Amino acid sequence: MAKCSICGKPAVYVSRAAGLALCQRHFLEYFDRKVRRTIRRYQLFKPREHIVVAASGGKDSMALLHYLHNLAKRVPGWKVSALLVDEGIGGYREYTVKRLVDYAEEHGVEYYIAKFKDYIGYTLDKIVRMGREKGLPYLPCTYCGVFRRYIMNRAAREIGATVVATGHNLDDIVQTFLMNVLGNDWAKIVRLGPVSGPANHPRFVRKVKPFYEVLEKETTLYAVLHGLYTGFEECPYAQMSMRWTVRRMINELEERSPGVKYSLLRSLETAIGILRRQGIGEPSDEEGLYTCALCGEPAAHPICRACQLRLELGIMEV
Ligand code: SF4
Ligand code: ZN
Incomplete structure (x- = not known):
């Protein structure tokens, strides 16, 4: 059984990409560090x-x-x-x-x-x-x-x-x-x-x-x-x-x-x-999104994708 690379306790997690094995405590610390880094970065x-x-x-x-x-x-x-x-x-x-x-x-x-x-x-x-x-x-x-x-x-x-x-x-x-x-x-x-x-x-x-x-x-x-x-x-x-x-x-x-x-x-x-x-x-943010001409929601196109689909399905009246 793999051992934690940090403390030697039984590992619950192994990463071959990083050459790392971690016990429960050190896995949770690693996970927390990773997510916080994303939030900060x-x-x-x-x-x-x-x-x-x-x-x-x-x-x-x-x-x-x-x-x-x-x-x-x-x-x-x-x-x-x-x-x-x-x-x-x-x-x-x-x-x-x-x-x-x-x-x-x-x-x-x-x-x-x-x-x-x-x-x-x-x-x-x-x-x-x-x-x-x-x-x-x-x-x-x-x-x-x-x-x-x-x-x-x-x-x-x-x-x-x-x-x-x-x-x-x-x-x-x-x-x-x-x-x-x-x-x-x-x-x-x-x-x-x-x-x-x-x-x-x-x-x-x-x-x-x-x-x-x-x-x-x-x-x-x-x-x-x-x-x-x-x-x-x-x-x-x-x-x-x-x-x-x-x-x-x-x-x-x-x-x-x-x-x-x-x-x-x-x-x-x-x-x-x-x-x-x-x-x-x-x-882009500078250009801004469109406002859907049919439903008024933000859209990437003049008519939003949801309204386009509703029209094709025949469940929206114009
Ligand atoms: Fe996910 Fe099912 Fe929706 Fe497909 S239909 S996006 S699998 S929840
Ligand atoms: Zn719409």
């Missing part, structure tokens, strides 16, 4: 913030909620609450909602649930069926991602949040990076940095990713060590997504050449720098 938070954690009830967002809830106890100007967007995915979401509600009630965290049904008019299950009947070319994750981002911004603003923290980890980010490269979708890549905004739009709530430099296996271990990872539910649509394949590919590469994930993250940062200099990407 990218200036994710201000002295006074209402941070709303985009919580799905899954392991990453539960780990983030736990981490920020505890950190905020030592920062007087911070308030941390949780916001869950319930897409209405039968046989899945109800379990993760329960995990969030149980945690929030036990730890005294304010929480809010925003439903697809209330904001869009239909559950994701129903939207996926309607899309198929209409012969639209989209996978479930497309509707899910677009509507979830739309609702998250609206609901966060409605509850008075000043910033939304999402549980995206390094693995999620490099997967999205590669998916966008595969789809030749360079404009979306500039969005993948640790902070989006402050965009020059009064309705846009800033988004930050405190786990930007933390591996998925590290957030998972953090969640396990704090008793936050009590079951593994998987979205029934997950296997249909391109992310599923890209994730497996990157994990295989990492297995063969430890450190590949960190290299991809550094490549992403280089790509963002180059794209910004070339003026490629979504409207």
Whole structure:
């Protein structure tokens, strides 16, 4: 059994990329240092913030909620609450909602649930069926991602949040990076940095990713060590997504050449720098976002992606 590189106790964590093994105590210190470094380096938070954690009830967002809830106890100007967007995915979401509600009630965290049904008019299950009947070319994750981002911004603003923290980890980010490269979708890549905004739009709530430099296996271990990872539910649509394949590919590469994930993250940062200099990407902070002509929400185009999808689905009247 591997021994902690610092104190020699049995290790709970091994990093081949860093040539490091850590016991529970030293892993948690390492994890904390890593997240704090990201928060400092990218200036994710201000002295006074209402941070709303985009919580799905899954392991990453539960780990983030736990981490920020505890950190905020030592920062007087911070308030941390949780916001869950319930897409209405039968046989899945109800379990993760329960995990969030149980945690929030036990730890005294304010929480809010925003439903697809209330904001869009239909559950994701129903939207996926309607899309198929209409012969639209989209996978479930497309509707899910677009509507979830739309609702998250609206609901966060409605509850008075000043910033939304999402549980995206390094693995999620490099997967999205590669998916966008595969789809030749360079404009979306500039969005993948640790902070989006402050965009020059009064309705846009800033988004930050405190786990930007933390591996998925590290957030998972953090969640396990704090008793936050009590079951593994998987979205029934997950296997249909391109992310599923890209994730497996990157994990295989990492297995063969430890450190590949960190290299991809550094490549992403280089790509963002180059794209910004070339003026490629979504409207910059200086230019400001558009205001959707149909719903009035901030948008990257004159009509927001959520309204475009609603028009295609035939569930929006103009
Ligand atoms: Fe939504 Fe796709 Fe994630 Fe399921 S796997 S929750 S459909 S984004
Ligand atoms: Zn719109």
